Amino acid sequence: DHLFDDSILRNLQQIENESDCCILCVDRRLNGDHFNIDDVTKVWLENKKVKGIGKELDRFNAVDTGIFLCSPVIFDALEKSFSQGKYSLSAANQMLSNRGKLKTYDIGDNFWIDVDDRETLKKAKKILLKQLKKPTDGPISKSLNRKISVWISSKLSHFNINPNHLTLISFFLAVLSALFFFLGGYPKIVTGGFLAQLSSILDGCDGEIARLKFKQSKFGGYLDRILDRYADSLIILG
Template identity: 50%
Template sequence: MKCLIIAAGKGSRLSKRGDSKPLISLLGLSLIERTILTAKGSGIKDFYVVTGYNGEKLRKHLNRICHKKNINISHIINEEWEKGNGISVLKAKKLFNENFILLMADHIFDESILMRLKSKKIADDEVMLAVDYNVEENKLIDIEDVTKVLVDGGKIVDIGKDIENYNAYDTGIFLCSPAIFNGIERSLSTGDDSLSGGVKELAGRGRAKTFDIKESYWIDVDNEETFEKAESRLLSTLNKTSDGPISRYLNRPISTKISRYLVRTKITPNCVSLISFAICSISALFFFLGGYISLVIGGVLAQISSIIDGCDGEIARLKFQKTDFGRWFDAVLDRYADAFLLFGLTFYVFSSSGNLFYLFIGFLAIIGTFMNSYTADKYDGLMKRKIGSKGYYFRIGRDARLFIIFLGSLVNLPLLALIIIALLMNIENVRRIVALYKYE
């Protein structure tokens, strides 16, 4: 399915961030690149972008995206960009003779909206608008600027920024048939050159349907306030269902603040993985040195590494840089880092007393840790199938291990930390085996 994106306007309310709103950077990506890559994630590969204000600069930017991300982007020039956005849509009339997706360049949204909207069916003379019925609790919108919609029986009755009677918001996400062009042309004849005017004309004939986005998010990035809300909302999506308690309540709030800065640089997720691994390896070296000061430094570095370890995935998700290799590479480095840490801690405990039994405890901690990592993939897959993509489930993993090492080092109880890890990891592995057995 093809996708038409309107990007012709000036967007003067965000002018201090850039002279062209679609090019304004939001967490490391321009608004239009974020919109395109979100749509690409839903399976769309052919894009048509209507440009107008600062068009040459924007088209060069789009060409770079096209080359970098291996997608097709066709340019449509709107020299009448100062008029209503309905004109921008009309400029594409000759290029669309079948159903297509229509998006706004400055709207940020949950990829799942498009995934579901694409599967809907509309007649040849209909349009379908994704609407948000959460009008009472949605804090992400600018009430003065948002387009309101009155819906009855799944069809649009009225639409506009100034209507007083409404029960939904226009998200700016459409599934259109070519009938949208006729609707806009009819609206133009009455003096209304807006896209909403075209939708309203179709609604008057009962040909404008709605699609409920439910709990999915969307944001019209139109001013400083909504820009900041968009940043915060995107950062909040970085929490994962597989996050352990330490990651969720301690590491993630810190790592997202770090990632918020790092996404503005050219650093890659794989580079962050290497940095985390290096810090963890240095931590292990301090354990081999012996002495309380070295123990504390090693423990602190282990926890810092644990926090940084979350940044690679956060950057990958924020900048659409997730790859199978990156995920595998991070996992391999984590296993090496875990081995170095636990060998180092075991050596520290053994060298302090010479008790061979401590080596056995270290062995149990190491084997439990490696089996914990090995069983995680199947266990996570099971829990995600049970609870879906939302919510959390109980999980003890790497975040807990490194935090135990951190605490044990601070209070000078490395043996206790090793014992807890040995018990906790192996008990968790048995629990996962039981959970998977019961599910089967």
């Protein structure tokens, strides 16, 4: 139920961790709206060391992001925690902390959100859709295409659709557009222009769906680039 920027994991992998220690990713931004303060696991830190962890803490200066880098020592802590009738990961982490075996990593300004209810689910969806926009988008894409494609992708994301299928549909529309341009005449040229624009919009949807549903692949990227070039050439020739 956690959504986060994958750069957090990449940064975490760069940390040299001891074989008998675990690392807990924490967030010191306590005034954000990306978690429910009444439900989140709270952490009290002193000199980057965990002095207390749990949902019922009255005194805290960070929150648990739900991201860990664990070593086998976590299993021993869990067994001891269970033997004491404490069946939570926080209890095991507290045991590690008491032994000086729990380190922390501050995620800084990196994005994460704790999705526990419908309200945070809506926020997570909005954030994901907002991240679909690219800084390299041109004027037409920013003002028209991307707005429409993101709306379409938000609806299609609820279905089991393959991004490559959208790539093929976009290419098919481009072929139809080229055909209408080739046939000539005002009505056909207008239709060709409409189909070319629709093809361009759907061409953005395949990548958006791939990122939204974590279905990105080298083949999908290659197919998209190749068919884009063919589509552009056919429309120009038409």
